[in-house]
Amino acid sequence: MPTIADNLEAVLTLMAGAAARAGRAAEDVTLVAVAKTRGPAEVRAAVEAGVRIVGENRVQEAEPKIRELADLGCAWHMVGHLQRNKAGKAVRLFDMVQSLDSRRLADELQKRAAAAGKTVPVLLEVNTSGEETKFGVAPEEAEDLVGYAAACANLALEGLMTLGPLGEGPLATARAFRRLRALFEKMAPALGPRFRFLSMGMTDDFELAIEEGSNMVRVGRAIFGER
Numbered sequence: 506m507p508t509i510a511d512n513l514e515a516v517l518t519l520m521a522g523a524a525a526r527a528g529r530a531a532e533d534v535t536l537v538a539v540a541k542t543r544g545p546a547e548v549r550a551a552v553e554a555g556v557r558i559v560g561e562n563r564v565q566e567a568e569p570k571i572r573e574l575a576d577l578g579c580a581w582h583m584v585g586h587l588q589r590n591k592a593g594k595a596v597r598l599f600d601m602v603q604s605l606d607s608r609r610l611a612d613e614l615q616k617r618a619a620a621a622g623k624t625v626p627v628l629l630e631v632n633t634s635g636e637e638t639k640f641g642v643a644p645e646e647a648e649d650l651v652g653y654a655a656a657c658a659n660l661a662l663e664g665l666m667t668l669g670p671l672g673e674g675p676l677a678t679a680r681a682f683r684r685l686r687a688l689f690e691k692m693a694p695a696l697g698p699r700f701r702f703l704s705m706g707m708t709d710d711f712e713l714a715i716e717e718g719s720n721m722v723r724v725g726r727a728i729f730g731e732r
């Protein structure tokens with residue numbers, strides 16, 4: 506059985522290869538190790554093997570892990586859908602919220618961040634596949650929400666995030682990733698250097714995502730094993 510450290514090394518090697526094929530340096534692509542359903546010992550093993558950012562998709566599940574692993578010094582990203590009634594906790598617990606998808610959530614995060622005297626880094630989640638089961642703002646509405654979030658004093662809008670379509674093959678996935686990249690490139694000039702992350706790519710498609718311009722991949726199973 507490969508260890509978490511072995512898996513991590515294999516993922517980093519594949520990431521570097523994809524970056525090279527895209528003409529970019531390996532260190533330009535940030536890895537978020539998605540630890541949903543994993544216990545604290547597994548997260549600790551991943552961080553000790555070199556993971557610096559851990560992703561979680563549920564506030565309730567993440568909270569005890571983040572408290573227990575406070576000594577690790579890693580960053581924590583919320584990558585799953587965030588309910589507004591969890592926004593206060595998310596602001597306290599996470600270093601980034603990758604799943605901003607509505608004005609109402611932006612308002613709530615803004616309010617909670619202001620009350621906590623913090624600035625919360627956020628990514629806007631875009632539904633590039635059109636699948637109704639997916640969260641995220643429609644591509645046509647992304648620009649509006651980007652403008653709205655950029656005007657929230659306590660939110661730092663740092664980029665865009667998407668999930669590829671499920672089980673539709675590499676062409677549909679590449680199309681979704683290209684769509685996000687095009688949006689990103691259209692928006693970036695008006696938003697300044699802090700708007701810099703294109704978060705796309707998971708276990709099944711992170712190499713393709715990097716080839717399509719991703720600079721932040723969120724990988725769970727390839728590091729921790731099947732769920």
Ligand SMILES: *Cc1c(COP(=O)(O)O)cnc(C)c1O
Pocket residue numbers: 539541562584585668707708709723724725726727
């Ligand atoms: C679970 C999850 C991932 C990682 O998925 P894997 O297939 O395990 O790599 C990435 N992003 C989000 C939003 C997730 O919920």
